[in-house]
Amino acid sequence: MNLRSPESFWLLKNGILHSYPSLQENIECDIAVIGSGITGALISHTLHNAGFRTVVIDKRDVATGSSSATTSMLQYEIDVPMHKLAEMIGEQGAIECYRAGIQSISTLESLVKKEHIDTGFERKTSLQVAHSRKAIDDLKKEYLYREKHGFHVEWLTPEEIKSRYHMTSHPGILSEEGASIDAFKTAHELIKKNHDSGMRVFDHTSVEKFSYGVDGVEMITEEGFTISCKKIIYCSGFETLKMFKQKYADVISTFACVSEEDFNLYPLLKDVLIWDTAEPYIYMRTTDDKRLLVGGEDIPHKYNGISEKIKSKKTARLNRKIEDLFPTLRFTEDYSWAGAFGVTKDGLPYIGEHPDFPNAIFVLGLGGNGITFSVQGMDLVLKILAGETDPLLHYYRFDR
Numbered sequence: 360m361n362l363r364s365p366e367s368f369w370l371l372k373n374g375i376l377h378s379y380p381s382l383q384e385n386i387e388c389d390i391a392v393i394g395s396g397i398t399g400a401l402i403s404h405t406l407h408n409a410g411f412r413t414v415v416i417d418k419r420d421v422a423t424g425s426s427s428a429t430t431s432m433l434q435y436e437i438d439v440p441m442h443k444l445a446e447m448i449g450e451q452g453a454i455e456c457y458r459a460g461i462q463s464i465s466t467l468e469s470l471v472k473k474e475h476i477d478t479g480f481e482r483k484t485s486l487q488v489a490h491s492r493k494a495i496d497d498l499k500k501e502y503l504y505r506e507k508h509g510f511h512v513e514w515l516t517p518e519e520i521k522s523r524y525h526m527t528s529h530p531g532i533l534s535e536e537g538a539s540i541d542a543f544k545t546a547h548e549l550i551k552k553n554h555d556s557g558m559r560v561f562d563h564t565s566v567e568k569f570s571y572g573v574d575g576v577e578m579i580t581e582e583g584f585t586i587s588c589k590k591i592i593y594c595s596g597f598e599t600l601k602m603f604k605q606k607y608a609d610v611i612s613t614f615a616c617v618s619e620e621d622f623n624l625y626p627l628l629k630d631v632l633i634w635d636t637a638e639p640y641i642y643m644r645t646t647d648d649k650r651l652l653v654g655g656e657d658i659p660h661k662y663n664g665i666s667e668k669i670k671s672k673k674t675a676r677l678n679r680k681i682e683d684l685f686p687t688l689r690f691t692e693d694y695s696w697a698g699a700f701g702v703t704k705d706g707l708p709y710i711g712e713h714p715d716f717p718n719a720i721f722v723l724g725l726g727g728n729g730i731t732f733s734v735q736g737m738d739l740v741l742k743i744l745a746g747e748t749d750p751l752l753h754y755y756r757f758d759r
C-alpha cells in the first residue's frame with residue numbers, strides 16, 4: 360500500500376532518524392504495540408513508563424506512515440463543528456470532546472518539555488475563515504455556540520484579517536488554543552528515548568497471523584517468529600480499518616506542499632494555523648524552518664498509489680488558492696506530496712475495545728485531528744487496562 364507519493368517533506372527533512380533490528384527470535388511481553396507512528400510512540404511511551412513490558416512492532420521504518428506526511432496542526436476544533444457535533448452526540452458530548460482537544464495540546468506540550476526532546480512544538484492560534492459568503496452564517500453560529508460554552512474565541516472581520524495576516528477572505532473565528540509540531544521527529548525521539556531505557560522496538564517486522572485467546576494474544580511474523588503478549592494495542596493507523604467487517608471510516612488522500620524557506624509573509628503567519636470551511640478544506644501553517652505548509656484538495660484514497668500527474672494537478676490548485684488568499688505572498692513551492700488518513704462521520708476517533716478482537720485495544724486517531732486524539736489515547740488506554748471508564752470512551756467507542 361502506498362501511503363505517500365513520493366516521499367513527504369518530513370522524511371526528506373529529517374531522514375530516518377533511528378533504525379531498529381527486525382525480530383529474529385520468539386519473544387514474550389506484557390503489551391505489544393503495533394505501529395510506530397505518532398500514536399504508537401505516545402502509547403508505548405505511556406505503557407513503558409507505567410511499568411508494562413512493552414514491545415513496539417512496525418512493518419516499515421519508524422513513523423513512515425501517515426505520521427511522516429502530516430501537516431501536524433494541533434487544534435481542538437475537529438472536522439465537525441461543535442454545534443453540529445452536539446446535534447449528533449448531544450451538547451454535553453460535544454463540549455467534552457472539544458475540551459479534551461484543548462487539554463491534549465497542553466498534555467503534549469508538557470510531555471515534550473519533560474522529556475527534553477526536540478520536536479519543533481510551537482504554540483499557535485487557530486483561524487477558521489468562511490470559504491464563501493454562504494458559509495458565513497453557519498460559521499457565525501459556531502462562533503456564538505463556542506463562546507456561549509466558554510471557549511476563548513474571537514470573531515474577525517475581513518478587514519481585521521487583512522490587517523493582521525495580509526489575507527483576503529470572508530470573516531472567521533480565531534481560537535486561542537492551538538499548536539504545531541513535527542510529528543515524525545516526535546515519534547522518532549520518543550521511541551528512541553524509551554528504547555534507550557529498555558523498551559524493545561522492532562521495525563521491518565510484519566505480523567502475518569494473530570490468535571486472540573482468553574489470556575492473551577499470540578502473533579506470528581512473516582519470518583516465522585512468535586510474539587506472545589497479554590494485550591495488543593493497535594496503533595496501526597488507517598490500515599487497521601481493513602481488519603473489520605464493518606466500515607467505520609472512509610480513507611482519504613490529501614495533498615500538501617511547502618514553500619521555499621524565508622517566504623515573505625513568515626513574520627505575519629508564524630503564530631497562526633489557518634483553515635477554511637470548504638469541503639474539503641484548505642489548511643496551512645508555517646514550519647520552524649520558515650516555510651509555509653499548505654494542504655487540502657482531498658480525494659478518496661487510491662490503494663494503488665497516487666500518480667505524479669494527479670499530485671501535480673492538486674498541488675497546482677493549492678498554489679493558486681494561496682495566491683488568491685494572499686495577493687502579496689511570494690509562494691514558491693519546494694516540495695509536494697500526498698498522504699492518506701481515515702475520516703469518520705462525526706470527526707471523532709475510535710479508541711477502545713472491539714468484540715471481535717479479545718485482549719486488543721484500538722487507538723485509531725482518525726480524521727484531521729488524529730494527533731490530538733492519539734494524545735487522548737494515552738490516558739484512555741491506561742484506564743481501559745485498569746478496568747476504569749471515561750466519558751470519552753463512550754463517544755469514541757466502535758458501536759456508536
Ligand SMILES: Cc1cc2nc3c(=O)[nH]c(=O)nc-3n(C[C@H](O)[C@H](O)[C@H](O)COP(=O)(O)OP(=O)(O)OC[C@H]3O[C@@H](n4cnc5c(N)ncnc54)[C@H](O)[C@@H]3O)c2cc1C
Nearest residue numbers: 394396397398418424425426429430432596698728729730
Ligand atoms: C497530509 C496529511 C495532513 C494531516 N494533517 C493533520 C493535522 O494537521 N493535524 C492532525 O492532528 N492530523 C493530521 N493528519 C492526520 C495524522 O497525520 C494522523 O492521524 C496520524 O499521523 C496517524 O498516526 P498513527 O501513528 O496512528 O498512524 P501512522 O503514522 O500511519 O502509523 C501507523 C504505523 O503502523 C504500521 N502498521 C500498520 N499495519 C501494521 C501491521 N499489520 N504490522 C506492523 N505495523 C503496521 C505502519 O507501517 C505505520 O508505520 C494528517 C494526515 C495527512 C496524511
